[in-house]
Amino acid sequence: MLITFTDFGVEGPYLGQMRVALAQAAPMVPVVELVSDAPAFRPKSAARLLAALVNRLPAGSVVIAVVDPGVGSGRLALVLRADGRYFVGPDNGLLDGVAAGATECAWFEITWRPDSLSNSFHGRDLFAPVAGALAIDPARLAEFARELTPPPLAWEPDLAEVIYVDGYGNLITGLQAANFDEATVFRIGGQSIRHGKTFSAVVEGGLLWYRNSMNLVEVAENCGSAANRLGAKIGGGIMRLGPDMA
Amino acid sequence: MLITFTDFGVEGPYLGQMRVALAQAAPMVPVVELVSDAPAFRPKSAARLLAALVNRLPAGSVVIAVVDPGVGSGRLALVLRADGRYFVGPDNGLLDGVAAGATECAWFEITWRPDSLSNSFHGRDLFAPVAGALAIDPARLAEFARELTPPPLAWEPDLAEVIYVDGYGNLITGLQAANFDEATVFRIGGQSIRHGKTFSAVVEGGLLWYRNSMNLVEVAENCGSAANRLGAKIGGGIMRLGPDMA
Amino acid sequence: MLITFTDFGVEGPYLGQMRVALAQAAPMVPVVELVSDAPAFRPKSAARLLAALVNRLPAGSVVIAVVDPGVGSGRLALVLRADGRYFVGPDNGLLDGVAAGATECAWFEITWRPDSLSNSFHGRDLFAPVAGALAIDPARLAEFARELTPPPLAWEPDLAEVIYVDGYGNLITGLQAANFDEATVFRIGGQSIRHGKTFSAVVEGGLLWYRNSMNLVEVAENCGSAANRLGAKIGGGIMRLGPDMA
Numbered sequence: 001m002l003i004t005f006t007d008f009g010v011e012g013p014y015l016g017q018m019r020v021a022l023a024q025a026a027p028m029v030p031v032v033e034l035v036s037d038a039p040a041f042r043p044k045s046a047a048r049l050l051a052a053l054v055n056r057l058p059a060g061s062v063v064i065a066v067v068d069p070g071v072g073s074g075r076l077a078l079v080l081r082a083d084g085r086y087f088v089g090p091d092n093g094l095l096d097g098v099a100a101g102a103t104e105c106a107w108f109e110i111t112w113r114p115d116s117l118s119n120s121f122h123g124r125d126l127f128a129p130v131a132g133a134l135a136i137d138p139a140r141l142a143e144f145a146r147e148l149t150p151p152p153l154a155w156e157p158d159l160a161e162v163i164y165v166d167g168y169g170n171l172i173t174g175l176q177a178a179n180f181d182e183a184t185v186f187r188i189g190g191q192s193i194r195h196g197k198t199f200s201a202v203v204e205g206g207l208l209w210y211r212n213s214m215n216l217v218e219v220a221e222n223c224g225s226a227a228n229r230l231g232a233k234i235g236g237g238i239m240r241l242g243p244d245m246a
Numbered sequence: 247m248l249i250t251f252t253d254f255g256v257e258g259p260y261l262g263q264m265r266v267a268l269a270q271a272a273p274m275v276p277v278v279e280l281v282s283d284a285p286a287f288r289p290k291s292a293a294r295l296l297a298a299l300v301n302r303l304p305a306g307s308v309v310i311a312v313v314d315p316g317v318g319s320g321r322l323a324l325v326l327r328a329d330g331r332y333f334v335g336p337d338n339g340l341l342d343g344v345a346a347g348a349t350e351c352a353w354f355e356i357t358w359r360p361d362s363l364s365n366s367f368h369g370r371d372l373f374a375p376v377a378g379a380l381a382i383d384p385a386r387l388a389e390f391a392r393e394l395t396p397p398p399l400a401w402e403p404d405l406a407e408v409i410y411v412d413g414y415g416n417l418i419t420g421l422q423a424a425n426f427d428e429a430t431v432f433r434i435g436g437q438s439i440r441h442g443k444t445f446s447a448v449v450e451g452g453l454l455w456y457r458n459s460m461n462l463v464e465v466a467e468n469c470g471s472a473a474n475r476l477g478a479k480i481g482g483g484i485m486r487l488g489p490d491m492a
Numbered sequence: 493m494l495i496t497f498t499d500f501g502v503e504g505p506y507l508g509q510m511r512v513a514l515a516q517a518a519p520m521v522p523v524v525e526l527v528s529d530a531p532a533f534r535p536k537s538a539a540r541l542l543a544a545l546v547n548r549l550p551a552g553s554v555v556i557a558v559v560d561p562g563v564g565s566g567r568l569a570l571v572l573r574a575d576g577r578y579f580v581g582p583d584n585g586l587l588d589g590v591a592a593g594a595t596e597c598a599w600f601e602i603t604w605r606p607d608s609l610s611n612s613f614h615g616r617d618l619f620a621p622v623a624g625a626l627a628i629d630p631a632r633l634a635e636f637a638r639e640l641t642p643p644p645l646a647w648e649p650d651l652a653e654v655i656y657v658d659g660y661g662n663l664i665t666g667l668q669a670a671n672f673d674e675a676t677v678f679r680i681g682g683q684s685i686r687h688g689k690t691f692s693a694v695v696e697g698g699l700l701w702y703r704n705s706m707n708l709v710e711v712a713e714n715c716g717s718a719a720n721r722l723g724a725k726i727g728g729g730i731m732r733l734g735p736d737m738a
Binding site for chain 2: 519
Binding site: 008024073 | 493495502522524525526527528529541545548549550656658659660664689690691692702703704705706710714715
């Protein structure tokens with residue numbers, strides 16, 4: 001299965017060109033668009049989101065991950081093999097969370113280049129053909145990439161920031177929910193936020209934090225937008241109060 | 247065919263996770279996303295939209311319908327069989343319009359639970375596996391659901407409200423166009439709106455109502471946004487004037 | 493391969509109904525959505541975007557192109573055969589850029605009509621069945637269309653306007669990049685904009701123009717939104733300064 005994780009936007013002409021490129025590179029392989037609006041210009045936030053989603057992806061998946069403000073510059077094009085899945089993307093930290101969470105991994109630099117390579121759309125021109133070839137036959141990796149000495153990773157399990165604001169206005173943070181017990185109180189925009197198991201644990205309009213379906217700490221307003229209520233954006237901080245400080 | 251009707255948003259990480267879950271549950275079954283931005287928090291409005299779309303869905307389709315503000319609470323998970331199609335979703339009225347419009351229908355409670363069930367994403371964890379199994383073999387329904395006594399339906403054919411605002415700014419209402427003749431004048435936001443067969447029946451910038459492609463009353467501004475012009479939102483009322491009152 | 497190029501919006505109920513119609517018309521043919529938010533009400537701008545994307549579409553593709561403010565009026569429904577690809581859409585200039593760029597082309601009027609044709613959704617009711625039939629067997633074209641005398645085309649290679657604003661806020665123009673050398677300075681909203689090969693050629697927050705991945709002149713702010721910065725919209729002008737006038 002080919003899986004895309006990009007900041008191309010669900011609107012516009014980029015995702016569609018990617019779909020065409022993948023349909024040509026690997027005609028019989030199903031393509032699933034996992035995320036198409038990962039935080040643009042913010043590979044580090046996007047890396048948290050990708051890392052939180054990776055465990056549910058089928059074994060053997062080939063994932064194209066593109067949040068790539070440095071496209072066209074000297075950055076490397078990488079393949080990461082991690083626990084039997086392949087990740088194709090730029091060398092800007094986007095894949096670090098996947099590597100940090102993997103039991104086995106190896107890094108490769110893509111040395112192959114297409115006949116025609118645009119300066120601004122390596123997703124279509126470089127990553128899609130490579131990912132398509134890998135989806136058809138992973139053994140071909142050595143033909144277009146060479147193994148790298150694993151780079152030192154500087155990955156902290158928890159990032160105390162909002163990494164994504166979803167369409168409901170819920171705030172997905174870079175905090176692993178497993179690291180915080182239910183007595184924990186968080187603070188965003190001057191408001192204290194207590195734990196709730198489900199939205200309906202609080203009244204309509206009430207705020208809560210909970211372990212979301214990706215096992216991250218998420219902040220929501222029941223039947224409302226926490227983003228509007230708290231004036232929160234991607235990159236904004238979340239503070240942990242002790243249970244005694246709330 | 248598997249069909250999704252959700253409020254997950256076309257952006258964000260939810261639709262993608264649903265796609266992955268469906269690709270795993272029913273690998274060879276085509277998936278079509280019918281609506282992915284049904285009105286969040288408003289199962290009753292969403293129910294009107296679903297009911298208006300159902301007649302064109304292929305016989306034997308399995309439809310996952312999720313507008314589910316009560317996810318994680320005690321609400322039941324349902325399967326509705328209606329005229330040979332299957333609908334999988336929450337017990338909050340979302341499926342009532344489908345049942346009300348069907349010649350034959352039966353309700354079932356999903357009793358099966360996955361090993362791991364998140365509190366906030368039953369679409370991925372519960373509804374997708376059930377729908378996938380049904381799409382492969384509907385006879386398996388009895389394995390994971392038990393028939394319910396049909397609940398009493400309180401479904402009015404017409405709802406005098408805007409149920410959806412589309413990307414052009416057109417206002418889709420919950421009124422069946424067949425119930426109103428072409429002399430009918432409607433009123434929204436203090437403006438009278440007369441019938442037109444097509445957009446080009448009025449001048450650019452003119453308002454009109456027409457029978458839309460889902461057979462509902464829809465209000466539009468030719469080459470403009472009726473939503474902006476009339477300050478109309480989902481849930482806002484539409485009033486019928488007699489032909490003599492306009 | 494079936495390819496859609498529409499202004500239906502990625503949100504809302506239209507694209508989904510189109511997907512259902514195509515899955516029924518041509519069940520085994522892969523469908524790729526190329527663009528779903530082409531400029532509504534602006535077939536001329538959309539025509540530029542389509543023309544810029546066409547060369548990468550696979551040989552033998554059938555493209556449904558719908559930006560159709562005149563839907564339901566007397567405009568013709570067309571098939572354009574251009575260099576072995578088929579384009580199905582309205583008679584409003586949307587396909588002119590494809591024809592102008594083709595080595596061989598022929599125009600046909602669709603004479604077939606479905607049993608039930610809505611006034612507002614010919615994409616679903618008329619174009620999808622025709623495109624599906626063509627995708628399965630192009631030889632069937634004569635069954636539902638008759639050849640037209642080629643209309644005179646009034647197509648200029650360059651349109652000095654913004655034709656699309658993408659999700660990053662980049663401004664895609666109707667100018668062919670090959671017609672401008674790197675010393676060219678453009679002007680939008682009172683600001684002069686010089687050439688850069690890649691985003692990283694300018695500082696963060698800097699403006700640049702470049703040959704985009706569709707070979708059009710595009711204006712961007714590195715790591716920012718040129719649309720916000722310059723107050724630019726679809727249809728807004730772009731002026732060329734001589735290198736000596738910047």
